[in-house]
Amino acid sequence: MVLASPIPTNHQLTTKLIGILLISLPHTLNYKMDYQFKDIEQKWQQFWADHQTFKAEDNSTKPKYYVLDMFPYPSGAGLHVGHPLGYIASDIFARYKRLKGFNVLHPMGYDSFGLPAEQYAIQTGQHPAITTETNIATYRRQLDQIGFSFDWSREVRTSSPDYYKWTQWIFMQLFNSWYNKAIEKAEPISVLVKHFEQHGSGGINAVCDEEVLNFSATEWRAMSHDEQQAELLKYRLTYLRESTVNWCPALGTVLANDEVKDGFSERGGYPVEQKKMMQWSMRITAYAERLLQGLDTIDWPEPLKEMQKNWIGKSTGASVRFPIAAPPKPSPEGRALEVSPTGGDLEGAYIEVFTTRVDTIFGVTFVVLAPEHELVKELTTPEQQGAIDAYITQTKKKSELDRMADTKTVSGAFTGSYVLNPLNGEKIQLWIADYVLAGYGTGAVMAVPSGDQRDYLFAKHFDLPIVPIMDIQKIETEADPTKEGRYINSDFINGLFYTEGTKAVIAKLEEIGAGKAKVNFRMRDAIFGRQRYWGEPVPVYFKDGLPHLIEENELPLVLPEVDKYLPTESGEPPLGRAENWNYNPAPSKSPPVGETSSSHLAGNYRETADPVYYEQLKDFSRDNRNQPTEAENFLWQLLRNEQTGFKIRRQHAIGQYIADFVSLQKGLIIELDGHHHKLNKEADDARTEVLNHLGFKVIRFINDEVLSNPQKVANDIKQKLEVLPDRKKVSPTGGDLEGASEAYAYELSTMPGWAGSSWYWYRYMDAHNDSEFASKKAVEYWKDVDLYIGGSEHATGHLLYSRFWNKFMKDMNLVVEEEPFKKLINQGMIQGRSNFVYRVTTFDANETPSHYYLSKKQWDRYNDPLESAGALFEEWGFPIKSSYATYSAPIHVDVNIVNNDVLDIEKFRNWRGEFANAILILEDGSISSPTGGGREGAYICGVEIEKMSKSKFNVVNPDDLIARYGADTLRMYEMFLGPLEQSKPWNTNGIEGVFKFLRKFWRLFHNDQWVFTVSDAEPSKAELKSLHKIIRKVEEDVERFSFNTSVSSFMIAVNELTDLKCNNKAILQDLVIILSSYAPHICEELWTLLGNEAGALSYASYPKFNGTYLIEDEFAYPISINGKTKMNLSISLSLDAAATEAIVLANADVLRYLDGKSPKKVIVVKGRIVNMVV
């Protein structure tokens, strides 16, 4: 680097030689000694990397400060200007904190498991790991050139086995834990087991499944191992359960709620349906209350907290049981009894509802069940069967989308049954309606039409009674949910007010055992799995249909290779394709014998990817078994009871088929075919192929063969079984394919995207530890994140799950803080700013189209109803027949060929073939055509704010901006754009101003010949004032994350110092330190030019503010009359209010404004204002 040159560049000579070439390269050639951002930035980025300048210390006497960014998913598109916004802010903050004497941890990594890489893999066959690697390289290059002060030695990648080993480990801790409500804390499952062994299930207050067993200690000990495990699974913090999920058939995967938009997948836009599926879930609901309470202890943006509050959705109320009234009496002929679907005994049965207004219970005039409610079938009377069936069918047809859109129509059906009001025994009609959701509360509501608008409409529509319960209720036209007034029509609470009434009702309900106060949460347990390849494998295998953890020392369970990244033919997730994706227990740990036969449990937890279908199959199998064909029956007598030496099952579901007979151990399927086999050959072959794929051999016999000589057939089968090896690949597909081999099938789904990101901030504390997720020492030193910056789109995903895992880890004494992110800032989204050209197409008599592109103003005229298109085209010189139609449309144009909304016409013509010969009607009405013609005027494009996306041609790439202006300019410009939290459109237009600022700053240190020149003279008062103003301003601004205002202040400071012709070393050096967190490269360069040690700038001390330099003797008071400023008057600040007032009132100009009137009142605020009331 040449620091200075006494010889000025002969730029005239250069200009003459290179001529016109210079136009495109003004900065680099013309000003040889000017601010050379390219060299400077490369030099210092290299220096920082070489010297590990930003490596955080793990033990330091300095106070710690942890600045974290939400790590990115490395997408193939690379960074656009929106991405680094938050990173720049956090980097400025991190650098500032270093200057303030903190030991700063500022790491970066990648959330590198995710769908796009997998989608790409599906399309191209490219392994997602490779795509991810490539994308990370791009991200790293782009991040590096922005000059972030990341400690790259701590980089993490969620997709790296070193990392996900610990994600899996935490999963195992969750599996091995339960939530003890008695102490509001998670505990090891061993504690629970101990309790069961000693006391049975009594006295346990746990967060668990609804259907847990009640048992004594003796009963517990009498249970088989599998039975115990099945029971424990109902308590574990991560557990399997059948959940309704958003299933996307096209993607072959389950989507999170926020990945579904209006019934379609966010990625790809494929239809999504609701489906029941066995899924891993996380018992986040255990932490609902703590997640809610914790919000009060953290410094997060209010809207974000609000979102989490709403998501958790706590409502305080009561659960009430409405006993079912005696079922309708059978009719004399006894037919009702015969066809009654109830079958069972409804004695003592009840409908449980949750309500937030239990005080309104005497206003209940009907009860509504969700159509999916489990008791609907039993409670429908024969008379109503038709109506109910029709309604359920109609509901099923409605997609989620329809249900959402249709909030006006009232629909429902009467079941014919009644329930009783538990407090007064009144008979109440029981209805079903789809406005009641099965998934919320108990799937039933008590309807109070006088107080709830939805119930009100329902009652009006079906002509049900509406009973007022408050003396001041007004219910003529709509429901009135008031809590004011006294109760009426309400039995023993008549005359009471809301608070006592509610208390009295709850007390009574508890007394008679019909209800109790209850807190309900909207939040559901989080589904923890996706039917995808590119994610963390779940460290679980299945034995006898029950999940078991692998050993801790076997972690990580590395993601296996697969031939394709698609679901298997049988609908299993891609891991179903992996060779030998089975758990082989270590030899020392022989699998317990005698545990393979608990078939009643087997299959409870492993289902096919399509459980609904599987249930049907099981029904078919049962029917088939009960009605065997003659041949089947014959053969079964010879195969049953292991007569062949092997266990044979009949009518057993395998994948999507039912095998007539099967040996799961040998993988042999025996099929009996009737005469129709020939007709069905194609279908049967396909079936054989699929079964082969699942690891089964198929042999077929004709029914006649069996009937004529069953013994021969049995022998054939026996021989076959003896020669076949044990089936290697255990497909977890079937319901009860247990114990077929010593290898146990691993879980096939992988963890969801949020798994890896739910604890990553701890890994940065000790990124290379391979014996712990992070050492205790590191965790105790760094504790938590002091400042977390990221987008609000993660409000109810990542940020909620992270808090959940953190609380769990705290319970397990793995970490020390209850909340992981003390302070959080949401950076606003950077929106795209699209440019448009406006095309108008006319057609001549032969229907041949001609295209014209109208500049903004002409387009506006064209759309003005007062103008006529014919006249306009006449004016432009293209007369058209007005009778012919025209067609017009705005067209996106690449923002990179538009400058300040002026289209670069040459570039436009070259952009795409269709525009090469375009006729442009310019702003002034002149014409630009490829053959020449007036090109004087400009083409002005239209503007619209939209999402930044490739398809809208509005993506601005930071690489281009860095190439043109440098990273320091980009950093400052991104901050200059506006408040960090605010969403705003990206507009490159203002970037020149920031670039000019940096050049001006550079110039302060250089003379006219660009020679580095600073003076050692005493700083002047004015210089010190400028300096100390900026010292304080930046301190204040950074502390309140108002980065845009400090950029302005820097500009003001540099403008002032330029006016003062300041080149004072003391002043400039302090300025370099202050500016260094914003524009680190230029400052490092100037820092060394000033004679300081290279690299020491990052750890210099922030200059100390001295207020005495800012004290003013005088202040130019604004003098206002009735609040309107009229003039300014300089008055000494040493004077008190009365003296100031006297000076003002004596001033000639003031008197002129007063126009002879004397003010009624004079307000003097010292150093602020003088106001006179006239």
Added chain:
RNA sequence: GCUCAGAUGGUGGAACUGGUAGACACGCAGGACUUAAAAUCCUGUUCCCGUAAACGGAGUGCGGGUUCGAUUCCCGCUCUGAGUACCA
């Protein structure tokens, strides 16, 4: 529908606890330098009337209110953005 955030020149925005609205920057207009262009520098730039100018009036989404004084506080409304949804 509900919840939250926001609305200031041609544009991005500033005004931090009520005290000179429009800082800073872009753009635009005019000028200097230059054969010319680029770059750089200087001047002006909220709107309206008038005008060379002084000066006058209006003005922070709309309508009210509190106050000596309101972009800032209060009430009502309009619009925009985000989140969420037959949530019992």
